[in-house]
Amino acid sequence: MSGLSEFLAMGGHGPYVWSAYAITFVVLALNVLEPWVARRRLVSEEARRRRREEV
């Protein structure tokens, strides 16, 4: 356990290292999620338009 807490502490630099990695992870994830959400929205818009045309 002391090995893990030592690792997390990063010799006193823990807050700097982990905040930098956390922010980066969130931004990278956002860059993949955003187009994924946009695609789903486009698909559902198109499906709605098609249903309207069929009626």
Place this chain on the structure above:
Amino acid sequence: MNWSFFHKLGSPKWFYDISGRWLPWFVLATVLLLSVGIVWGLVFAPQDYQQGNSFRIIYIHVPAAFVAQSCYIMLAVAGIITLVWRMKLADVALRCAAPIGAWMTFIALITGAIWGKPTWGTYWVWDARLTSMLILLFLYFGIIALGQAISSRDTAAKATAVLAIVGVVNIPIIKYSVDWWNTLHQPATFKVTAKPAMPIEMWFPLLLTVLGFYALFTVSLLMRMRVETLRREGKTRWAREALEKMS
């Protein structure tokens, strides 16, 4: 020389088909390169004898800064192709890459600021490297805003292309800022042409995360371009069929 590939490149349907086949491989490369590189960099790489463990921020800071600058060069090239050959796909690439480049510049700036605190004793200084990177962020904002402000697609394509080409002058300024001016920022640790300025067990994970960031950039760019292509080609039959298949 056979130029037919160049005309195919302009075809949205061709791009949509081929990018769909490439995408899973880039996803795989991203996951492998980033997971191995980051675990290696955080856990197994030795700590720096001067900076201790704070140097581990390098494994995200340097890749983000690389991609941020390469992405801008790509925008300028896409801008030239848009102006000279009117290739639709180049404009799609330009518009879709700009937000990713802005986010990469943001990562480079914010991780650099966090790294600066324990290393230099300050989050920010107005030195050449940091300021020119901030200008890069504003250039990206300018391109995104310009593209959204102009409703005519042709005019927007031309205007963003011109801004992308003009702004590329900032890229050599960023690159040589650490040599031309006195700066707090350390000189390049990662060069293609020279032997690495760091031990191999520190350098190799950096190589992995740099490649991983490029792979992730490609994944995000292809995903955005595919959505944008479907949106622009919404009236054609193949695009409608592709959308129908997905619902």
